[in-house]
Amino acid sequence: MARDDEKKMKLMEEESGKFWEEKALSFAEYTRSGRDVYREYFNNPAFFSFVGEVKGKQMLDAECGEGSNTRCFSDQGAKLVGIDISKKFIDLAIKEEIKRPKGIKYIATSLSDLSCLDGNSFDLVVTTMVFMDVANYEKAFEEIFKVLKPGGSLFFSILHPCFKTAGYNWNEYELNLGKLTVSDYFTNKPAFSGFDSGDKIKGSANKPFKSIIHRRTMSDYINTLIKTGFVIGKIHEPRPSKEACERFPVFQKWRDHAAKVLYLRANNPSKA
Numbered sequence: 001m002a003r004d005d006e007k008k009m010k011l012m013e014e015e016s017g018k019f020w021e022e023k024a025l026s027f028a029e030y031t032r033s034g035r036d037v038y039r040e041y042f043n044n045p046a047f048f049s050f051v052g053e054v055k056g057k058q059m060l061d062a063e064c065g066e067g068s069n070t071r072c073f074s075d076q077g078a079k080l081v082g083i084d085i086s087k088k089f090i091d092l093a094i095k096e097e098i099k100r101p102k103g104i105k106y107i108a109t110s111l112s113d114l115s116c117l118d119g120n121s122f123d124l125v126v127t128t129m130v131f132m133d134v135a136n137y138e139k140a141f142e143e144i145f146k147v148l149k150p151g152g153s154l155f156f157s158i159l160h161p162c163f164k165t166a167g168y169n170w171n172e173y174e175l176n177l178g179k180l181t182v183s184d185y186f187t188n189k190p191a192f193s194g195f196d197s198g199d200k201i202k203g204s205a206n207k208p209f210k211s212i213i214h215r216r217t218m219s220d221y222i223n224t225l226i227k228t229g230f231v232i233g234k235i236h237e238p239r240p241s242k243e244a245c246e247r248f249p250v251f252q253k254w255r256d257h258a259a260k261v262l263y264l265r266a267n268n269p270s271k272a
């Protein structure tokens with residue numbers, strides 16, 4: 001990557017970092033309150049099941065936010081390090097660690113610079129719903145590849161690049177009868193995008209979070225992983241369960257018509 005491009009990426013990252021600094025407190029409160037029902041009743045259960053057994057593993061939660069997923073993985077018996085670009089998020093996570101110690105180490109750094117961590121030191125790296133936020137995702141994949149042990153795996157979730165495009169829109173959203181419009185799949189200009197939050201389901205008029213989204217195509221992600229040296233292990237497009245749809249009818253369209261999120265497992269092939 002040319003120097004100028006790298007500088008531009010760094011600036012974009014700093015901008016995104018500042019944005020999250022401002023939102024850290026309210027996002028932490030929101031996550032911890034359980035009001036993000038997509039997270040609680042769809043995305044998290046599906047992602048934890050995708051990752052599978054973590055007991056005894058050395059694990060990095062890259063972009064851990066205030067650490068709620070980090071603590072869940074720790075409760076399942078893994079040994080955790082959490083990193084995030086926002087110092088405020090890291091402070092919130094550390095405060096929780098002091099209150100209820102689990103042996104988790106937290107570090108404020110960008111995913112595109114993991115030089116604070118030893119190479120070949122993690123069995124698993126997870127990132128949940130964050131690569132869309134990272135300007136320099138190529139560098140982030142390289143950094144993750146370096147810190148993974150040979151034979152280790154990266155598991156990540158992102159908004160589905162084929163459906164949550166720049167021009168995506170549900171018609172008749174409220175009635176769940178809608179059909180999805182997908183357009184501008186190839187548009188990759190970073191843009192502020194509304195955070196699809198559970199508040200909508202609770203009838204709140206406001207969507208409380210917006211973040212800078214970098215839109216990429218499926219081939220951008222897959223080819224960059226391959227170029228970095230990863231071997232694709234598994235792809236999963238989870239659907240909300242029948243029970244979850246009955247409880248939250250607004251989920252139904254993500255069961256019937258299109259995939260909201262994409263999960264990927266990418267392996268660092270064994271060098272042994």
Ligand SMILES: C[S@@+](CC[C@H](N)C(=O)[O-])C[C@H]1O[C@@H](n2cnc3c(N)ncnc32)[C@H](O)[C@@H]1O
Nearest residue numbers: 020063064065084085086110111128130133134
């Ligand atoms: C949608 S939140 C998700 C947080 C966490 N994974 C979760 O599920 O609760 C996005 C997170 O990415 C972090 N982030 C954004 N850009 C980053 C970067 N370049 N390096 C590390 N963290 C970053 C933000 O500070 C924020 O915590």
